[in-house]
Structures are given as structure tokens and as C-alpha cells.
Amino acid sequence: MLSARPWRAAVVIAALASLFITAAQAQVPEIRFARQFSMGYLQFNIMEQHQLLEKHAKAAGIADVKVVWATFNSPAAMNDALLSGSVDIVSGGVPGLLTIWARTQASANPVKGIAALSSQPILLNTSSAKINSITDYTDQDKIALPAVKVSVQAMMLQMAAAKQWGQANYARLDPLTVGMSPPDSTIALLSGTADITSVFSVPPFQYQQLEKPGIHTVLNSYEVFGGPHTFTVAWTSSQFRDKNPALYKALIAAFAEATAMLNNDVKPAAQYWIDNVKSKMTVERVAEIASGKEVKWTMVPENTMKYA
Incomplete structure (x- = not known):
């Protein structure tokens, strides 16, 4: 697997390609998110708590969008849910994206990356x-x-x-x-x-x-x-993106606002995460980790070619 470096490099470039956004009305009554237990998805916690997607969807003329949040144990389970149509937006590590990208590129509904979420060491x-x-x-x-x-x-x-x-x-x-x-x-x-x-x-x-x-x-x-790298990313199917361009654009705006809020003050998001996963860790400890010198909350992929 790791010896096929040119192929993996092409996968990384394509999977994390620039966003495709057009203007049209959303076609779905709800949008379903999948995340895991780690602290790599704090933007999602902020989006959920502050209803940022609903806010940006409404500003785009899309009213009454229902947002559903689900937590999974593994990237494989989330990808299966995405392919079956059970969820719309999936988040996880870069390998999870690369796996489903390669699996679906020859299909009628290829999966592509949306944005990075964070750079963190594991x-x-x-x-x-x-x-x-x-x-x-x-x-x-x-x-x-x-x-x-x-x-x-x-x-x-x-x-x-x-x-x-x-x-x-x-x-x-x-x-x-x-x-x-x-x-x-x-x-x-x-x-x-x-x-x-x-x-x-x-x-x-x-x-x-x-x-x-x-x-x-x-x-x-x-x-x-050999340095910092993207830890978590978000991805979706081309079908969802193409059928819901206005909602997809609102999603990007919600991601951006949540990332800005997180970089401004990490403590509220730390509490949201604790509440979501029912952790016994203190908010001070989680906030300390989330604001560590090796942690970066950004939508820009970092050092992803090393995954190739």
C-alpha cells in the first residue's frame, strides 16, 4: 500500500481538491453529520450548539433545515453509513477519506473532501x-x-x-x-x-x-x-453536494464561523465536547489540550502529501 506513492499522491491531491460551489436551492429536508469521539471535531460541537448551519442556511433562503448529529466508533462505520445514504457529512482522519475516495471514484457518486478541521499530533x-x-x-x-x-x-x-x-x-x-x-x-x-x-x-x-x-x-x-499534519477532515458525496449547492455553501460558511469562534475562545467548545461525549475530564483540562502549542484549528490541509 505505502509503496504506491505516485498513486497515493494523486489520491491526496484529488480528495482534498478545492471546493465546488454553485447557487441553487437545497433539495433535502435535513442534513446528517457523522463524527467520532475524539477532540478533532470541535467545530461540529460549536455548529451544533449555536445552530450555525441553520443560521447560514436561513440567510441563503433555506428555511427549516433539520440538522442531525451522530457519533460513530470508527471511520469504516461512518463511510458505510455515507455510502448507504444514512448520513451526509462525515468527519475523520485523512486515511478514512482516502479509502472511500479511492473506492468511489469510478462510481456514479464519488466522495470528495470538504475541508480540513484540525492539525494535531496523535x-x-x-x-x-x-x-x-x-x-x-x-x-x-x-x-x-x-x-x-x-x-x-x-x-x-x-x-x-x-x-x-x-x-x-x-x-x-x-x-x-x-x-x-x-x-x-x-x-x-x-x-x-x-x-x-x-x-x-x-x-x-x-x-x-x-x-x-x-x-x-x-x-x-x-x-x-517530520512536523505538524492534518488530523481531521470532513467529506461528503458528490451527489449530496451537487443536489444541494446552496446548502453546501451554507455548510462552508458555518465551518468557517465555527473555526473562527474556536480560535477566539476554545473553552466553550471544550465544554460542548465534554457534554457531547459525557467525559469526566474538566473543562480546564480539555481547553488546555485544545489550545496546546501543537494544535491548530484550520480548514486548510497541512502536510497531507506525507499520507501518500
Whole structure:
């Protein structure tokens, strides 16, 4: 997979291409969003709380648009929902977008990217004192991540393996990975009752893990990429975009306003996220993580070619 760099590069360029917007009336009575548990979708929390899409849709002459929000455990489940028509807007890591982009380009309803949401590092943490780098893993170890092979964490692990052992061995650590949602994998790691001793998770769960003595970081994705990279993006089907151009334009405006609000004051969004996922973390801690020096809330993709 990772050796086909020209093909993957073309995928990244096309999937994150510039937006296609025209003017016409929306054709759907509702718009359905899919997100995951991480802190990579704070714009969505703001949009939901302040009804920003409804606001911009109304300004465009589209009244009474119903907005529905759903939370999924994995990018694969969200993509399946998008293809089945159960949701309209999906958000996740870049690999999730690339997977469905490649899968649908020859179809009558290809999927394309809308915008980036954030740049954030993701951390591979472990409770095992014997593991300090990926070279220390053995066949007896298990690494929990959101989805095997297709999640951003899975791709990061493959990139790190290719860097360590050569391109031909990019999948060397894949047999050690198991799919598990960030909340569940964090509970497993902190409790020490499961056979999971390493977790490649997402913010803010990865930082919550590090608060327990004995848990330390094995790998930082910024190190793998050689710098900051896009963490979360949003995407949709061409059919939804083409049939609802005015609503799509309102969506972009809502994204932009939510991003500006987030960069102006992160604390309200931190509270919205806590309420949404029912986290026990304090708003001060979540806000601290969301405003960290390595975190950037932006609609502009960053360093995405490294995914190729």
C-alpha cells in the first residue's frame, strides 16, 4: 500500500481538491453529520450548539433545515453509513477519506473532501516498561487503535514501521493491532485488566492516559511526519453536494464561523465536547489540550502529501 506513492499522491491531491460551489436551492429536508469521539471535531460541537448551519442556511433562503448529529466508533462505520445514504457529512482522519475516495471514484457518486478541521499530533502510549520504541514490540503485544489498517493511527504505525525496517516491511506491526474505540481502549489501558498494554488513540484520551504513572509515549505522529499534519477532515458525496449547492455553501460558511469562534475562545467548545461525549475530564483540562502549542484549528490541509 505505502509503496504506491505516485498513486497515493494523486489520491491526496484529488480528495482534498478545492471546493465546488454553485447557487441553487437545497433539495433535502435535513442534513446528517457523522463524527467520532475524539477532540478533532470541535467545530461540529460549536455548529451544533449555536445552530450555525441553520443560521447560514436561513440567510441563503433555506428555511427549516433539520440538522442531525451522530457519533460513530470508527471511520469504516461512518463511510458505510455515507455510502448507504444514512448520513451526509462525515468527519475523520485523512486515511478514512482516502479509502472511500479511492473506492468511489469510478462510481456514479464519488466522495470528495470538504475541508480540513484540525492539525494535531496523535500518540502511541504504553503501560509496558519494556517498550520504549516500536522495535521493542513482540508477537505477544497488542496495540489498540480505532480501526485496523484504515485508521490514521494504523497508517502512522505503518509509516513508522517502513521508516524503521524498510518499505517492504511497512505492515510488520499490523498483526499486533486490534480495533477498539478511544474511550474503550483508554479504559482498558488505565484499568490494566485487559491484554491491551499499548494504545494509539486520539486527543484528549491520549493525554488522559499519560496522567497515570507508568504510562509513557512510544511514538508521536509529528515525529513520523517530520512536523505538524492534518488530523481531521470532513467529506461528503458528490451527489449530496451537487443536489444541494446552496446548502453546501451554507455548510462552508458555518465551518468557517465555527473555526473562527474556536480560535477566539476554545473553552466553550471544550465544554460542548465534554457534554457531547459525557467525559469526566474538566473543562480546564480539555481547553488546555485544545489550545496546546501543537494544535491548530484550520480548514486548510497541512502536510497531507506525507499520507501518500
